[in-house]
Amino acid sequence: MRIVIAKPGLDGHDRGAKVIARALRDGGHEVVYTGLRRTPSEIIRIVTDEDATALGLSTLSGAHDVLIPKICDGLREEGMGDVMVFAGGIIPDRDRESVFDQGVRAIFGPGTRTGEILDFLNECSERSDNEEPIGVGQESGWRWE
Amino acid sequence: MELLKSAKSGDRRSLARLLTLVEEGETLELPEVAPWTLGVTGPPGVGKSTLIGRMVSHWKDSGERVAVLAVDPSSPRSGGALLADRMRMESTDSGDSVYFRSLATRGHPGGVSYLLSPMIDLLSFCGWSRIVIETVGSGQAETRIVAFADRVLMVDGPDRGDIIQAEKAGIIELADIIAVNKSDKPGASRAADSIRASLELSGDRGSPEVHLVSAQNSVGIETLVSAIEECSSPDWRNRLRITERLLSKWDSRLILSDGLDGALDELETGSITLDQALDRLQGTSG
Numbered sequence: 001m002r003i004v005i006a007k008p009g010l011d012g013h014d015r016g017a018k019v020i021a022r023a024l025r026d027g028g029h030e031v032v033y034t035g036l037r038r039t040p041s042e043i044i045r046i047v048t049d050e051d052a053t054a055l056g057l058s059t060l061s062g063a064h065d066v067l068i069p070k071i072c073d074g075l076r077e078e079g080m081g082d083v084m085v086f087a088g089g090i091i092p093d094r095d096r097e098s099v100f101d102q103g104v105r106a107i108f109g110p111g112t113r114t115g116e117i118l119d120f121l122n123e124c125s126e127r128s129d130n131e132e133p134i135g136v137g138q139e140s141g142w143r144w145e
Numbered sequence: 146m147e148l149l150k151s152a153k154s155g156d157r158r159s160l161a162r163l164l165t166l167v168e169e170g171e172t173l174e175l176p177e178v179a180p181w182t183l184g185v186t187g188p189p190g191v192g193k194s195t196l197i198g199r200m201v202s203h204w205k206d207s208g209e210r211v212a213v214l215a216v217d218p219s220s221p222r223s224g225g226a227l228l229a230d231r232m233r234m235e236s237t238d239s240g241d242s243v244y245f246r247s248l249a250t251r252g253h254p255g256g257v258s259y260l261l262s263p264m265i266d267l268l269s270f271c272g273w274s275r276i277v278i279e280t281v282g283s284g285q286a287e288t289r290i291v292a293f294a295d296r297v298l299m300v301d302g303p304d305r306g307d308i309i310q311a312e313k314a315g316i317i318e319l320a321d322i323i324a325v326n327k328s329d330k331p332g333a334s335r336a337a338d339s340i341r342a343s344l345e346l347s348g349d350r351g352s353p354e355v356h357l358v359s360a361q362n363s364v365g366i367e368t369l370v371s372a373i374e375e376c377s378s379p380d381w382r383n384r385l386r387i388t389e390r391l392l393s394k395w396d397s398r399l400i401l402s403d404g405l406d407g408a409l410d411e412l413e414t415g416s417i418t419l420d421q422a423l424d425r426l427q428g429t430s431g
Binding site: 021022024025026027028029030031032033034035036045046048049050051078079080 | 157158161162164165219220222223224225226227228229231232233244245246247249251
């Protein structure tokens with residue numbers, strides 16, 4: 001898969017995002033890493049230009065409830081509802097449901113094994129091959145939990 | 146083709162899709178175009194991406210539409226790739242006049258070189274007036290990629306002397322212009338001097354200009370860009386580049402040929418010689 005790993009918002013720690021980026025590369029994926037402090041519109045631009053099939057968002061700052069909806073809405077508005085979005089970082093339990101409601105297909109918290117994320121991506125590929133919806137603008141329902 | 150029409154009218158999503166199709170091997174019928182291309186290479190860590198970011202801003206301000214193709218190696222073990230050039234080129238992520246695309250060498254046998262020409266043509270057809278190809282100069286195959294551009298910039302850092310190593314490999318001869326980056330660091334002007342001195346030794350054959358720049362502090366960028374705009378490659382350098390293009394085409398043909406595995410098996414057991422293997426593969430390659 002061609003995956004953009006992005007750091008939206010102002011938090012300055014990207015150790016987690018870098019570990020994920022590397023693990024996905026080692027799992028055979030092409031990973032475009034955006035670097036720190038990207039705005040939602042920059043991230044949408046990068047996903048467009050790179051023709052990515054998936055977008056992983058890492059947030060630690062607590063601004064996920066603002067940034068994730070902005071990015072998901074932006075993708076849908078730009079006609080990129082087929083892009084699969086997953087999230088990671090610090091997302092409190094009470095917010096998980098509303099993040100899923102945005103069309104996010106998986107949330108990986110601290111302590112997740114990188115192998116689990118690769119399993120998730122494999123499942124996504126299979127679903128996509130069977131034309132089952134995985135995109136941020138497609139029918140919700142399936143999520144990785 | 147609908148996609149081509151909307152890409153030409155400025156739809157980025159269509160352009161991105163088309164580039165993917167080209168990357169996957171599809172051929173597009175395009176009218177003849179005359180792309181403006183610059184290849185940028187140099188050792189890892191000298192600041193190529195930052196420097197390109199600065200040049201992009203400069204071109205953007207003077208009304209050009211700039212596309213960057215950044216080529217990074219795929220891991221031979223997993224086939225995956227980590228493409229992080231764009232994190233150092235934030236100027237490329239806003240505004241309609243810049244397009245940035247990361248490219249992994251993938252399982253593309255013989256490298257991505259042969260995909261670059263159609264990608265460049267497509268970008269030029271869609272109205273991108275400056276096309277920059279960036280590649281890590283970490284080996285002959287990577288460096289060869291810049292031979293697909295009509296002008297070549299090599300970037301070095303202070304005190305590395307890597308570019309002198311590159312000269313030994315004959316790669317430096319592909320460059321029209323050399324930039325020594327990080328001019329604020331001690332040793333930068335000495336590095337530039339030693340590059341100049343070593344170029345002089347190679348005789349008066351239109352040696353490349355050597356520029357001192359600091360991408361970080363935006364020093365010397367304007368002069369560098371105008372030097373790039375004005376440079377003209379002598380015939381012998383063009384010929385060298387054409388040679389490199391031919392060699393990469395040759396490589397990819399060889400690696401794509403059907404009989405490769407069989408020939409390798411026989412070479413392993415020693416039942417044929419290298420020359421015999423080549424003769425046979427030449428017969429089976431497209």
